[in-house]
Amino acid sequence: MTLVEICADDPGGEVQAEQGGAGRVELCAVAASGGVTPSIGTVEQALEHTGLPIQVLVRPRPGDFVHDRYEVDLMCRDIAWLRRLADGHPGRLGVTTGVVTPDRRVDRAGLARLVDAAGGLPVTFHRAFDDCPDLPAALADLVAAKIRRVLTAGGPGRAHDHVPELRALVSAAGHDLEILAGGGVRSDHVAQLVAATGVSQVHLRAQAPSSRGYARTSADLVAELVGALRGMPVKH
Helix, strand or coil, X not given: CCEEEEEECCCCHHHXXXXXXXXXXXXXXXXXXXXXXXXXXXXXXXXXXXXXXXXXXXXXXXXXXCCCHHHHHHHHHHHHHHHHHHCCCCCCEEEEECCECXXXXXXXXXXXXXHHHHCCCCEEECHHHHHCCCHHHHHHXXXXXXXXXXXXXXXXXXXXXXXXXXXXXXXXXXXXXXXXXXXXXXXCCHXXXXXXXXXXXXXXXXXXXXXXXCEEECHHHHHHHHHHHCCCCCCC
């Protein structure tokens, strides 16, 4: 079965994700602005309320993915806190983060600091990857940095608009790095996306409007997407 990672920025969203059949959660805050680092309480609560693996977004602000030394230092401090928290929850926590240079290449020096701060925690490089004009070179940088996986649509915009690029990334990554397809993923085309690209995992928000004035993660929407993938083999 293809693994489904749900991005949740609402309290209890991780519970809805698990009830819907997701295999992993990414926690963030203010997802509508691209997402930033969630609060300490958000992460602690999610660990208590779900048994799913949890990736925590570490991003100090909205906007671009070019981070100066002060921002990278802040990100390292947040990751160090997550690492300490992970000591009491073996195998539960990972980090989703990323940093690029002004000329839109992987910031290898900045990334090395982030990976070092993470210790052995799994690190996902987020969609800053899709800002890079040379994706094969960026992928090679991530492999060299020992990144676990990369969240990508294969380019700017939606994943289903970049099927050839995603397929090429899956082939190039091999067993060195996991390709997590994200960007406009929906239940009506996810099976075709997986079949055409060979990705073994997908990422999305699955939220519905609520009477409280903000969108909330919906177990029904998660289950709808999981159902669309049912019966498809996991790629290795």
